[in-house]
């Protein structure tokens with residue numbers, strides 16, 4: 001039997017056992033054990049709270065709890081007691097992903113209760129509420145579960161019905177819930193309530209075909225820069241050209257949500273991140289009216305070295321990112337608070353490279369931010385090696401003829417092998433220069449790289465596991481490439 005007390009005692013007694021190699025410095029992780037999706041992201045009484053899918057007892061997925069951390073600035077996080085344990089009949093096999101909203105000064109969590117049956121057919125997923133008036137201690141309400149299979153439309157499977165996101169519009173609360181349709185496609189269901197306890201089915205907000213992935217997960221919706229944006233994550237979206245190469249992918253869809261009839265009209269659709277480790281993002285609007293997103297920086301179905309090496313923990317979140325819309329496209333920028341942790345600035349200006357390589361002997365970048373602006377007008381190709389040593393490197397390549405930026409981790413360190421048919425070790429994105437320039441903002445932590453291209457137009461997020469000290473930087477140009485600016489800071493939290 002899992003309880004909160006058992007989880008919190010276990011964490012207190014065992015957290016010192018965790019092996020620190022590869023633990024990131026400025027990315028959110030659990031003190032010990034496994035994490036996946038961010039949950040219940042909320043700005044509450046002057047602090048950001050982030051919950052997450054959590055199994056404290058091992059560094060593999062298990063019956064899900066909700067771990068909990070809070071922060072004043074989205075960068076420096078404090079772990080607080082576990083918020084939810086699977087301790088009721090309606091959530092006995094896991095408190096799955098969900099959402100948080102403030103009502104009458106209290107935090108209301110809505111999460112999915114996972115109940116395994118004797119057979120897969122008998123499994124059920126239901127929606128439940130837990131409330132807190134201090135932001136730390138949560139009580140599950142007696143009305144639970146508040147949405148069950150009795151509230152499903154005809155075509156929806158009661159076995160796959162999860163990951164509610166609650167928002168408020170006028171007098172109503174709406175909950176978006178991911179569902180699998182009987183015909184084998186994904187869909188998002190919309191429910192409505194006035195008090196967060198009594199819910200009524202409204203509509204199938206958006207429905208996919210079988211080819212658009214068998215299960216959609218973790219939906220989120222918000223209005224930004226005059227557009228409605230829908231994000232969701234897809235288990236098993238088939239690969240299409242250069243997109244969706246991971247086992248799980250995240251889609252950003254812009255369009256128009258009609259709250260009257262509950263239907264989302266889709267205009268554009270694209271993959272949200274072009275790296276190897278990015279899944280299940282959640283967003284909030286904070287007190288500065290910023291739309292901030294945080295995501296799980298890991299991928300289902302691949303080995304995680306901290307687990308295989310028995311370090312006692314697995315999983316990290318991305319750097320929180322602020323979102324913008326320009327020309328119906330979602331841009332991502334690192335939240336500005338990260339700059340408060342920049343130290344040891346080193347700068348280089350105007351270096352012209354002509355078919356040559358430059359190693360920056362005096363630059364060492366491990367837990368760092370790098371800003372690189374290059375002029376590619378007369379160039380053919382640029383290779384940027386980061387986190388490198390004599391044997392290992394993480395490679396970013398910009399091909400000036402095809403305008404393709406590629407991130408390759410084949411030589412980054414420990415091999416990461418997945419369930420994909422072919423080994424997926426690199427990803428790339430088409431990115432035209434802006435006025436002949438490509439600018440890269442690169443965030444390195446002990447086991448991660450996050451690249452923001454051309455003011456956040458595209459991002460590439462991946463884990464990397466160098467096996468020994470790896471902090472060199474090298475730039476190699478084919479043709480003539482001008483480094484207009486190269487700045488590097490260490491990040492100290």
Ligand code: FRU
Pocket residue numbers: 036037053064096097112162163217218279280
């Ligand atoms: C997504 C997901 C969710 C589910 C949770 C379980 O990564 O599969 O759909 O609620 O993880 O941990």
